[in-house]
Amino acid sequence: MKTKFIIITGLSGAGKSLAVRCFEDLGFFCVDNLPIALIPKFAELCSKPESEIDKIVLVVDIREGEFLDVFFDVLKDISAQNIIYKIFFLEASNEIIIRRFSETRRKHPLSHETTTLLDSINKEREILQKIKDKADIIINTTTLTPNELRQSLKNNIIIDAQEGAQMTLTITSFGYRFGVPNDADLVFDVRFLPNPHYVEELSKLTGNDKKVKNYVLKHALTKTFLDKFKNLIFFLIPQYLKEGKTYLTIAIGCTGGKHRSVTIANLLAQEISKRKYKINLINNHRDINKK
Numbered sequence: 001m002k003t004k005f006i007i008i009t010g011l012s013g014a015g016k017s018l019a020v021r022c023f024e025d026l027g028f029f030c031v032d033n034l035p036i037a038l039i040p041k042f043a044e045l046c047s048k049p050e051s052e053i054d055k056i057v058l059v060v061d062i063r064e065g066e067f068l069d070v071f072f073d074v075l076k077d078i079s080a081q082n083i084i085y086k087i088f089f090l091e092a093s094n095e096i097i098i099r100r101f102s103e104t105r106r107k108h109p110l111s112h113e114t115t116t117l118l119d120s121i122n123k124e125r126e127i128l129q130k131i132k133d134k135a136d137i138i139i140n141t142t143t144l145t146p147n148e149l150r151q152s153l154k155n156n157i158i159i160d161a162q163e164g165a166q167m168t169l170t171i172t173s174f175g176y177r178f179g180v181p182n183d184a185d186l187v188f189d190v191r192f193l194p195n196p197h198y199v200e201e202l203s204k205l206t207g208n209d210k211k212v213k214n215y216v217l218k219h220a221l222t223k224t225f226l227d228k229f230k231n232l233i234f235f236l237i238p239q240y241l242k243e244g245k246t247y248l249t250i251a252i253g254c255t256g257g258k259h260r261s262v263t264i265a266n267l268l269a270q271e272i273s274k275r276k277y278k279i280n281l282i283n284n285h286r287d288i289n290k291k
Contacts, residue, residue: 004028004055005043005083009131010090011124012109013097015141015149016059019090022150023057030057036070040077047083062109062124071131088156089128089135093142093182094121137168137247140182143286155282156247167241168282169272170249173207173265175257175287184251186236188229188264194219196259206288207262216263226264230271237272257287 006028008019020030034042039058046053060071078085092100098117101108108120132138137156141149156168174181176191196202196212205212216222233250240248250268254260262285269283 005046005078005085006057006088007085008057008059008088008090009061009128009135010088011092011097011121011128012062013100013121014090014092015144016061016090018146018149019088019153020057020059022153025150026055026154028055028057029053030059032059033061033063034058036060036064036074039074040081043078043083043085044081047081062127072134075134086137087131087135088137088139088153089132090139090141091125091132092140094118096142097121138183142182167237167245168247169237170247170282170284171265171269171272172249172251172283173257173261173285173288174251174253175255175261175290176253177256178287178290180253181249181251181286184249186248186250188250188252189254190225190252190260190264191254193222193225193254193260193264195255197256202259206258207260207264207266207285208288212259213263213266216260217267226267229264230268233268233272234275237275257285257290261285262288 006023008016008023010016017032020032024030029046031042039060042058043056045051046056075085098121101117108114108117108124110120110123111117114120114123139149139152139156144152155170172181172184176189180187193216196205196215199215202209202212202215207213207216217226237248252261252265252268265283265285269281273281
């Protein structure tokens with residue numbers, strides 16, 4: 001029995017408490033704010049053959065104080081025990097974090113060291129940057145509902161080591177009118193393609209409809225773009241896999257996020273699913289129902 005060992009960290013107010021509840025619902029044994037010095041011993045006990053705990057989540061954050069000094073040493077200790085771990089890092093925009101603190105009327109853990117809440121947030125970002133750089137999964141909760149966060153966590157639970165490394169690849173369409181997705185690794189702008197919005201019978205449909213798909217794909221410009229686009233994506237994915245990247249988000253945007261971006265995102269997802277990559281593929285359309 002191989003133990004799944006997940007460390008949740010990130011910014012205060014980014015949703016770590018909600019993430020813990022989600023993992024508990026998924027059957028994980030969760031410990032919030034365990035002193036970092038005790039983590040190696042705890043991991044050792046849980047990995048023993050007689051232990052019945054095989055799915056573990058630990059929350060480690062700024063409440064520990066100057067934990068960065070020992071955090072990476074603790075990770076080395078865990079690795080020395082041949083324990084496979086993954087780090088989930090949660091973040092959100094300053095505006096959202098400020099709003100969440102205002103709604104809950106909680107104090108920021110660094111409030112005693114700074115003048116304003118924004119100062120505390122920025123200082124925490126600076127302190128946690130090295131850990132963020134080490135993270136396997138980075139989830140930006142700025143626009144996520146609780147259900148969407150739960151689904152994102154579920155999709156990103158890494159399979160057992162003996163099954164081989166696997167990448168979670170998210171393809172999302174979006175509208176530039178509503179902003180670029182915060183967690184996108186690769187962003188492609190397809191606003192240069194012919195726009196179905198200006199065709200009366202197509203404007204109220206979406207890229208999920210066959211008529212819109214046919215309209216977008218019938219143009220020579222689209223065909224030329226797709227050939228070059230797919231070649232680029234199929235060159236990049238194996239390179240990311242070789243580097244051990246476990247999470248990749250490809251965002252495809254048009255003006256409103258309903259027609260062209262949806263069509264291209266769907267087509268890319270179909271093409272990728274035909275390839276024999278070790279990928280957990282997620283395809284979603286962020287702004288398809290927005291006006």
